[in-house]
Amino acid sequence: MLYVVGIGPGGEEHLTKKAEEILKNVDLIVCYKGYKKFVERFNKPIYTTGMKKEIERVEYALRESKDKDVALVSSGDATIYGLASLAYELNEKKNYNVEIEVIPGITSASSCSAILGAPLNHDFVVLSLSDLLTPLDIILKRVRCALEGDFVIAIYNPMSKSRKEPFLKTIEIVKRYAEKNNTNYIIGIVKNAGRKNEEYKIITINELINNLEKYMEFIDMNTTLIIGNSNTKIIDGKMVTPRGYLNKYKIE
Amino acid sequence: MLYVVGIGPGGEEHLTKKAEEILKNVDLIVCYKGYKKFVERFNKPIYTTGMKKEIERVEYALRESKDKDVALVSSGDATIYGLASLAYELNEKKNYNVEIEVIPGITSASSCSAILGAPLNHDFVVLSLSDLLTPLDIILKRVRCALEGDFVIAIYNPMSKSRKEPFLKTIEIVKRYAEKNNTNYIIGIVKNAGRKNEEYKIITINELINNLEKYMEFIDMNTTLIIGNSNTKIIDGKMVTPRGYLNKYKIE
Numbered sequence: 001m002l003y004v005v006g007i008g009p010g011g012e013e014h015l016t017k018k019a020e021e022i023l024k025n026v027d028l029i030v031c032y033k034g035y036k037k038f039v040e041r042f043n044k045p046i047y048t049t050g051m052k053k054e055i056e057r058v059e060y061a062l063r064e065s066k067d068k069d070v071a072l073v074s075s076g077d078a079t080i081y082g083l084a085s086l087a088y089e090l091n092e093k094k095n096y097n098v099e100i101e102v103i104p105g106i107t108s109a110s111s112c113s114a115i116l117g118a119p120l121n122h123d124f125v126v127l128s129l130s131d132l133l134t135p136l137d138i139i140l141k142r143v144r145c146a147l148e149g150d151f152v153i154a155i156y157n158p159m160s161k162s163r164k165e166p167f168l169k170t171i172e173i174v175k176r177y178a179e180k181n182n183t184n185y186i187i188g189i190v191k192n193a194g195r196k197n198e199e200y201k202i203i204t205i206n207e208l209i210n211n212l213e214k215y216m217e218f219i220d221m222n223t224t225l226i227i228g229n230s231n232t233k234i235i236d237g238k239m240v241t242p243r244g245y246l247n248k249y250k251i252e
Numbered sequence: 253m254l255y256v257v258g259i260g261p262g263g264e265e266h267l268t269k270k271a272e273e274i275l276k277n278v279d280l281i282v283c284y285k286g287y288k289k290f291v292e293r294f295n296k297p298i299y300t301t302g303m304k305k306e307i308e309r310v311e312y313a314l315r316e317s318k319d320k321d322v323a324l325v326s327s328g329d330a331t332i333y334g335l336a337s338l339a340y341e342l343n344e345k346k347n348y349n350v351e352i353e354v355i356p357g358i359t360s361a362s363s364c365s366a367i368l369g370a371p372l373n374h375d376f377v378v379l380s381l382s383d384l385l386t387p388l389d390i391i392l393k394r395v396r397c398a399l400e401g402d403f404v405i406a407i408y409n410p411m412s413k414s415r416k417e418p419f420l421k422t423i424e425i426v427k428r429y430a431e432k433n434n435t436n437y438i439i440g441i442v443k444n445a446g447r448k449n450e451e452y453k454i455i456t457i458n459e460l461i462n463n464l465e466k467y468m469e470f471i472d473m474n475t476t477l478i479i480g481n482s483n484t485k486i487i488d489g490k491m492v493t494p495r496g497y498l499n500k501y502k503i504e
Contacts, residue, residue, distance in 0.1 A: 102365070151394065243383030
């Protein structure tokens with residue numbers, strides 16, 4: 001049996017009971033090498049591979065699942081940019097015939113929203129800027145559609161050392177919508193959510209553009225951005241998207 | 253101190269350690285009356301209000317937080333259609349000066365994705381069809397933007413006994429895009445996620461339209477819909493949105 005388990009944003013505190021229980025009871029844990037430390041406390045055999053070795057990792061997990069209980073660990077949620085769909089695809093293509101169960105976890109959009117205040121408190125988009133598996137033109141079309149719909153936007157994988165173009169083009173598009181709609185979009189930036197070195201900043205699109213180099217030094221692969229919608233505001237230093245109660249019930 | 257706590261989809265198993273610890277340690281729990289049973293095991297004083305009494309509930313929680321530790325409980329995540337933003341707004345407007353911390357939880361999109369397979373394994377939109385606080389024309393514009401961007405779409409609050417129009421109009425728009433793009437969108441429907449009477453169906457937009465009455469009897473306020481993108485498929489009876497690994501690495 002294969003369990004694809006989301007372990008949340010990093011620290012132990014956001015692990016669910018179900019995920020904890022599964023990791024305590026399986027025979028083998030398979031994960032990205034960066035998460036090895038996190039799963040060591042379960043005292044199980046651990047198999048890891050590095051970045052871009054996802055297929056090997058999932059195939060190993062599927063093969064071992066034929067006669068063992070295996071946990072394939074994803075950070076955050078198990079399906080949101082996780083390895084659950086690849087497990088289903090390879091299970092069918094290579095005829096492993098393994099039973100698969102997905103255990104959800106706290107995704108970065110949720111954990112970063114909580115850190116920033118409540119920016120995700122209305123309709124939103126979750127979008128990855130990594131063009132490794134998705135063509136850049138599709139990513140940028142999605143950025144435009146998200147802004148056109150005035151969605152709050154949670155951006156995963158904003159940039160890496162070698163991949164800055166999707167981020168720069170995204171910021172260009174946000175700037176254009178900011179001018180068109182006369183809205184200085186509020187942007188929350190969270191780095192290392194749920195880890196010891198967690199940091200966050202709440203700025204605006206104008207502030208970001210005026211100090212682009214500074215912020216680009218701050219942002220990395222462990223950073224999530226949340227761009228507010230046209231109603232998002234800053235309250236007591238926190239980023240808050242109203243749900244609409246105060247307008248509805250006319251509370252002054 | 254006020255903790256706005258997301259308790260996940262319903263059962264205890266998806267509660268995080270942090271949420272559990274907070275609920276064990278506060279002096280008072282404030283929640284929607286429907287969640288009273290869930291929080292009784294913590295043996296704390298409980299204050300509840302009903303539907304449409306969110307402002308009274310949050311004001312009570314803020315008032316009590318001045319000299320107590322209070323948990324304001326939301327199902328799912330604390331910010332995603334939860335009460336966190338209202339707490340920040342009222343705290344400022346009414347000068348409560350209470351310290352607020354948000355504890356994230358597993359949102360319905362994650363828990364339903366895990367139940368259905370892995371439909372949320374690429375860029376997605378989370379959208380509520382409730383027009384109680386959001387005008388219907390904005391909701392429908394967001395539906396069009398989401399389809400235009402070929403996002404997976406997680407739909408919360410699809411309909412209630414008295415509110416069916418947003419759902420019917422949404423289905424009309426999905427049908428139009430299905431015809432335009434020649435895509436028979438796959439739709440996952442999950443009812444009572446994480447509860448004893450959990451049920452799910454995986455169908456297509458054509459199947460939904462051809463048996464609309466039947467499915468409208470099934471769908472209620474405790475139902476979440478996930479509409480796939482143009483690449484979403486059914487594998488071994490599960491709904492799966494590929495992330496793109498198999499195309500990228502040309503695995504046949």
